[in-house]
Amino acid sequence: MLFLEIAFQFTSLLMASQVVFSRKITVKNSCKTTVWPGMHTGGGTAPDHVTGWEAVPGSEETFEVADNWTAGRIWARTGCVVQDGNFQCLTGQCGSGEGGDMTCMNTNTPPSTLAEFTLATAGEDNYDISLVDGFNVPLNIILSKSDCPQPTCMGNINPLCPPLLRTGLDSNGVNLGCLAACNAGFGAETYGNRACCTGSYNDPIMCGICGVDYYSLFKDNCNMSYAYAYDEKSESALWTCPSSPGSLSDYTIEFCPDGRDYVGSRFAGTEYLDATAKCTSQATSGPQTFSVPPSPSTTIAQGTLQVVATVATGLDGAAAIEIRPSPPPVSAATSPNAAAAVTSSAPAVVSGARLSLASSADQVVVVWETKTSTAIKTAGCKASAPAAVNLLLHPNEDEAVRGGQWLAPQKRAQKRSNRMTRVH
Known part of the structure; x- marks a missing residue:
């Protein structure tokens, strides 16, 4: 009898500690070429799914994530090849790629357009499209609950990319990525970085739009996305959807929605050459x-x-x-x-x-x-x-x-x- 009581208590604790996987995430590739999605979990329970895979044009991959999935991010890797036995990408690299392994051992390397999630069973989901790490492909986030915001990033920023932000050049000199100002080395000041919002700028009041180089490049073309770390002040970057038991949304991340292109150009863009910070040398x-x-x-x-x-x-x-x-x-x-x-x-x-x-x-x-x-x-x-x-x-x-x-x-x-x- 004592053994049965102990076994019952252990089983009850085990069941109570189990995480519910009830949210469906679908990753859809609408690009004209193959991309390699990557996934990283910053907190909560990681999904029981491979963290990197190949997605041919028109393919979809659906898997479940925990109801407490926290700081989750999904992105596309582009320009990927197996070279000298190692899997390497021009944008979005996330692992060593040794032996051709395409799984992600770490988070993304800039530039990468990110779909980010922090989910909850009671309260609200938080989700966004982030260009804080730069841009590589257009993407949309589509919710199964149609009454919640559906953020989009439809523009192809790569052809517009100024010379100092261009990266991920293919063999023809065409850029497949555009770095954010922070990643490109802009914004360094004596007491912090105004583009990265670090040091004395690590505060939403201190770190404002006017101190971020090329903010308009990203915001003009993806106006429902984060264009820098504290862009929630624009009220068009961070999105929420009410969540409660029995009313939880599923999510679809679509790369290159409506067949949009992500390929850049052999030549640097000139339209945003003057989109530099309006208040530099701020000191502190x-x-x-x-x-x-x-x-x-x-x-x-x-x-x-x-x-x-x-x-x-x-x-x-x-x-x-x-x-x-x-x-x-x-x-x-x-x-x-x-x-x-x-x-x-x-x-x-x-x-x-x-x-x-x-x-x-x-x-x-x-x-x-x-x-x-x-x-x-x-x-x-x-x-x-x-x-x-x-x-x-x-x-x-x-x-x-x-x-x-x-x-x-x-x-x-x-x-x-x-x-x-x-x-x-």
Whole structure:
């Protein structure tokens, strides 16, 4: 009897842990030539299906994926041959190809047009067409639930590709791929990359369209796709479909819909030569931390924070200064953030952030950001750092903290003209 109980408990746990594979994914090749689909799973349970295969024109391949399939991506490889016993592709390579093996051991190598999925049994599916890794073939995502968005990428970007983005050249010098600006080495700045949205640009506010070279090349021709990492701000990149038990969508990925071509040209495209970033050399944003020691003469519970900043970026320069309390023990009481803009080299004063001071270890972080005037409207680009940032804490009329040091009342007037503390 005890054995049966243990066996039953084990079987119940096993059944509970089993993942349900109920979603059907169909990969259809409508191209005029053979392509080699690749598949990669970033999270959840990987499908019980080969990760790379050959797809002749007109063929379809259907398989099931887990209901929790996460960060799944499917793409087409083109220009593939077996050379010296190894399987190699001009675009979308995803493995060593040793011995002619066409399965994908890794994710794709740019450029690749991606169909991406994160599925759920309750809530919503997330899916998109991504050109963040560049473009190699047109593709559509077709849902079995017709009331959900059906994103398309119908344009052939390869013939339009500017010279510095062309890649995947065949034996005739025809390009089969077009790199994204990030993959082609554009956008490097001192503190990050504005095209790749890395470093200080790894934020949807900091990394905007105006700092991405050739954004319009990809968005004009595939306007329902991701053209760079944070393109969901366009509201035409990331798509959702409600999901619930009994109402789950299946998906079809169609390469070269309606027989569209993906072959490029022997010559570089010229239409988008001037589609470069409109706000380059942005330099950066960053934090400066000020300690707030105890008052030498007054015990305080809270005070009003002020930041004074001077920007030396020329007439079209501007700075946005934000006050942000650091993690505990400092906590914001009423107004955790305050911001103001300053143009040219005139100082800006930001005040009104009320902070509760708990101990001598309290700190306040001043987050500064500079932008060109054209970028303020898009909230996407930065120009250069403020020449100086200064912190003042006014707990009462007699004392203040400047740069982490208290000023005695009689010294405040003398120090007023020397408020700036250099940002390093």
